[in-house]
Amino acid sequence: MNEVLRPVIGKCAVVYLDDIIIFSRSAEQHLKDVIRVLELIRQANLQIKLRKCRFFQQEIKFLGYKISKRGIETDEKKVKAMKEIAPPQM
Secondary structure, three states: OOOOOOOOEOOOEEEEOOEEEEOOOOHHHHHHHHHHHHHHHHHOOOOOOHHHOOOOOOEEEEOOEEEEOOEEEEOHHHHHHHHHOOOOOO
16 A cells, blocks of 8 residues: 555655545545545545545544544544553452
8 A cells, every 4th residue: 555655655645554644735636536545546546445535624533533624633532542451469
């Protein structure tokens, strides 16, 4: 995926294994970026599973973080688990 999407990585896309995040400043630009990424995937004769895709999300959870227009925050579920862990007993 890194080789296939090299032209857009860091510009409008992030790739981690087989996950692709497409980010844009506006809905209009996002549509163009999605089309560009899908075109690169098609040119490489790769396929995607549409049922695994989510488009035009305002917020996503990825690798233990919550990513949105506010920035990158720790996923609250991860913090909650740490807060609720029992202290070690001696």
